[in-house]
Amino acid sequence: MAIIARSIGKRLGEPPSDILSGVSMEVRDREFLSITGRSGSGKSTLLYLLSSLDTVSSGAVEIDGQDLGAMSPEELCFFRNRQVGFVFQFHYLLSELSAIENVLMPARKAGEEETRRAYAFNLLEEFGLAGKSDRLPRELSGGELQRLAIARSLIMRPKYLFADEPTGSLDTANGELVVGILRRINQRDGTTVLMVTHDSGFAAAADRQIRLADGRLGEADTSVGASANGRTDRSVAPHDRGGSL
Ligand SMILES: Nc1ncnc2c1ncn2[C@@H]1O[C@H](COP(=O)(O)OP(=O)(O)OP(=O)(O)O)[C@@H](O)[C@H]1O
Numbered sequence: 194m195a196i197i198a199r200s201i202g203k204r205l206g207e208p209p210s211d212i213l214s215g216v217s218m219e220v221r222d223r224e225f226l227s228i229t230g231r232s233g234s235g236k237s238t239l240l241y242l243l244s245s246l247d248t249v250s251s252g253a254v255e256i257d258g259q260d261l262g263a264m265s266p267e268e269l270c271f272f273r274n275r276q277v278g279f280v281f282q283f284h285y286l287l288s289e290l291s292a293i294e295n296v297l298m299p300a301r302k303a304g305e306e307e308t309r310r311a312y313a314f315n316l317l318e319e320f321g322l323a324g325k326s327d328r329l330p331r332e333l334s335g336g337e338l339q340r341l342a343i344a345r346s347l348i349m350r351p352k353y354l355f356a357d358e359p360t361g362s363l364d365t366a367n368g369e370l371v372v373g374i375l376r377r378i379n380q381r382d383g384t385t386v387l388m389v390t391h392d393s394g395f396a397a398a399a400d401r402q403i404r405l406a407d408g409r410l411g412e413a414d415t416s417v418g419a420s421a422n423g424r425t426d427r428s429v430a431p432h433d434r435g436g437s438l
């Protein structure tokens with residue numbers, strides 16, 4: 194079992210309110226999981242908690258048997274750099290750095306910029322960005338930026354790839370390209386992929402779908418991977434908070 198969330202919750206704001214509450218779920222190694230739900234339902238928040246980028250207010254996240262809450266800041270930093278790839282909803286590429294420098298940024302942090310340079314070029318080539326390595330982000334299209342952000346997330350060969358609306362701003366053709374890339378990484382490299390999406394068609398490309406409603410886990414829509422294991426995510430009792438939006 195790769196990632197286990199035990200009744201996790203997140204309280205934010207003033208006055209504090211429950212952005213997520215009582216979310217229990219499991220993600221298996223090598224699984225491709227999609228997370229859907231309305232805007233404001235807590236999808237990004239959940240992804241941040243599961244990926245160690247943010248800390249829970251209640252409950253616990255365990256990755257490969259390690260409780261994230263028990264890890265030191267140094268251990269967390271190392272874990273994120275080595276094991277976690279994250280594609281942000283608004284890609285967060287550094288505007289003053291070229292494409293190749295952006296891809297290499299996580300490697301630079303790890304002191305491995307030179308040893309990973311050839312791989313960075315491979316990734317650019319694989320994602321149709323060969324010949325654009327010296328471009329600045331503003332000189333690339335939306336689809337190219339999203340593929341560049343994925344290349345950056347993969348430079349350290351992470352075990353887990355978290356993608357927050359990687360197709361959100363793309364047309365259908367580019368969206369399909371990006372989902373195809375995530376699927377390929379999952380199948381070819383065995384990377385565990387968690388993808389947030391608004392698009393039910395893209396969500397269906399995953400092995401299993403989970404749905405968030407109002408900060409709580411809803412019913413699993415389909416469960417290809419899970420049914421193979423005789424298991425589905427349990428739906429939980431509806432929680433009436435009067436809506437979060
Ligand atoms: N720092 C914060 N302080 C207070 N409320 C927050 C904070 N961050 C997020 N929220 C609220 O938490 C809820 C969930 O936010 P989140 O970004 O996880 O939603 P989402 O499902 O990813 O939405 P979208 O599909 O629009 O990206 C929203 O109602 C949002 O306003």
Ligand SMILES: [Mg+2]
Nearest residue numbers: 236237282357
């Ligand atoms: Mg979001």
